[in-house]
Structures are given as structure tokens and as C-alpha cells.
Amino acid sequence: xxxxxxxxxxxxxxxxxxxxxxxxxxxxxxxxxxxxxxxxxxxxxxxxxxxxxxxxxxxxxxxxxxxxxxxxxxxxxxxxxxxxxxxxxxxxxxxxxxxxxxxxxxxx
Amino acid sequence: xxxxxxxxxxxxxxxxxxxxxxxxxxxxxxxxxxxxxxxxxxxxxxxxxxxxxxxxxxxxxxxxxxxxxxxxxxxxxxxxxxxxxxxxxxxxxxxxxxxxxxxxxxxxxxxxxxxxxxx
Numbered sequence: 019x020x021x022x023x024x025x026x027x028x029x030x031x032x033x034x035x036x037x038x039x040x041x042x043x044x045x046x047x048x049x050x051x052x053x054x055x056x057x058x059x060x061x062x063x064x065x066x067x068x069x070x071x072x073x074x075x076x077x078x079x080x081x082x083x084x085x086x087x088x089x090x091x092x093x094x095x096x097x098x099x100x101x102x103x104x105x106x107x108x109x110x111x112x113x114x115x116x117x118x119x120x121x122x123x124x125x126x
Numbered sequence: 127x128x129x130x131x132x133x134x135x136x137x138x139x140x141x142x143x144x145x146x147x148x149x150x151x152x153x154x155x156x157x158x159x160x161x162x163x164x165x166x167x168x169x170x171x172x173x174x175x176x177x178x179x180x181x182x183x184x185x186x187x188x189x190x191x192x193x194x195x196x197x198x199x200x201x202x203x204x205x206x207x208x209x210x211x212x213x214x215x216x217x218x219x220x221x222x223x224x225x226x227x228x229x230x231x232x233x234x235x236x237x238x239x240x241x242x243x244x245x
Contacts, residue, residue, distance in 0.1 A: 051229075053171075060235040061232070063233065066229060102170075106232075108230020113159070113178075114173060114187075115163070115176075115225075117173065119170050120170040
């Protein structure tokens with residue numbers, strides 16, 4: 019089975035760079051997607067297919083994957099970036115979806 | 127513009143049933159597989175169920191298999207989740223979501239509907 023492991027929390031000062039990791043177990047070459055979720059709101063896709071950015075998402079958000087770790091990088095962090103972030107993969111054989119446990123980003 | 131609007135949430139006692147609906151607009155509903163995802167209070171996202179565009183394929187998370195049933199009405203652009211034998215641990219916000227089949231990410235989400243299972 020697939021397991022995605024995220025740190026529970028990451029803290030960063032405004033203007034600095036936040037890196038949120040997603041440890042990948044057994045996912046092979048599957049793509050990793052990232053969502054931002056603010057309190058009381060539905061998740062918002064910020065990165066898909068490891069490193070692509072949907073229209074309307076600032077360039078400050080970027081994704082990468084190396085070996086068994088995917089990383090969401092947020093450059094020049096702003097107060098408005100404070101949110102929970104989730105990584106996600108899809109098993110195209112079973113159509114099951116797996117989420118990481120989520121990381122709370124705190125902007126100091 | 128795609129809109130997904132969930133309804134049917136509420137407070138229900140353990141062991142009882144509830145039916146959620148998701149009304150879709152702004153898309154060719156019959157072309158897309160659809161999912162239910164839930165989020166318990168203060169917890170992370172949990173995938174619940176999937177249904178293919180033509181309802182020929184369905185699957186469920188182990189935590190709900192045998193108790194929940196996903197269905198759809200393509201003529202009415204509606205997705206449903208029938209929830210039976212509800213447990214307190216089913217308490218959550220339930221989202222319907224449209225998946226990008228080629229890549230497996232959720233392009234669109236509803237705002238969610240809250241289900242509270244409480245004695």
C-alpha cells in the first residue's frame with residue numbers, strides 16, 4: 019500500500035522560503051499533487067504532476083520530486099500562505115486516492 | 127465554471143442512515159469520474175469513494191466499505207452517497223470532487239457538507 023508522510027508543522031518568517039516534504043512509500047513513478055487548505059474552505063490545488071502549477075497559482079509555489087521525497091516549496095512566504103498543505107497520489111489501477119497527513123504552515 | 131454543491135448533511139444518531147447529494151453544473155457531468163472525500167474535525171483529508179463516469183466502476187475506502195454506497199444520476203447531474211450504519215467516527219465534512227483522470231488530481235471541489243454522528 020501507499021504511504022505519504024508529511025511533517026505535522028513547518029514554521030517560516032515572512033519573506034523566507036518554506037519547504038514542505040512528502041515522504042513516498044511504494045508509489046513508484048506516480049505523480050504527486052499538492053493542495054492548500056485554509057480554515058473553513060475546501061482544498062485548493064497548488065501543484066499537480068509533481069511540479070506543474072494550475073492557472074492562477076503564484077509562481078512562488080513550486081514542486082519537485084527526487085527519489086522517495088516530494089517537496090512543495092513556497093518562496094517569499096506571505097501571511098496569506100498560512101494554511102494546511104496536503105500531498106496526494108492516485109492509484110490509477112484501483113482509482114484509490116491517498117493523502118498525506120497534512121502539514122500546518124505557520125508564518126511567524 | 128464548474129460548480130459542485132453538496133447537501134444532505136446533518137446530525138444523526140449512531141446506527142442510522144443519511145444520504146448526501148452533490149449537484150454538478152458547468153461541466154459535462156457524464157464525462158467525469160467523481161469522488162467523495164471527507165475530513166473529520168481537526169483532521170486530515172480522507173478519500174471515501176469513487177464512481178466512474180458511467181457508474182460501471184465503484185470502490186470504497188476500507189473504513190466505509192459495506193456501509194456506504196456511491197451512485198450517480200447523469201441525467202440529473204447528481205452524485206450521491208448513501209451512508210448506512212453510521213458511526214461516531216464518520217463525523218466529518220464530506221466533499222464531492224472531480225478528478226482529472228489522466229493525472230489523478232482533484233480539479234474541482236464542492237464546499238462540503240457537515241455530517242455529525244452523535245448519540
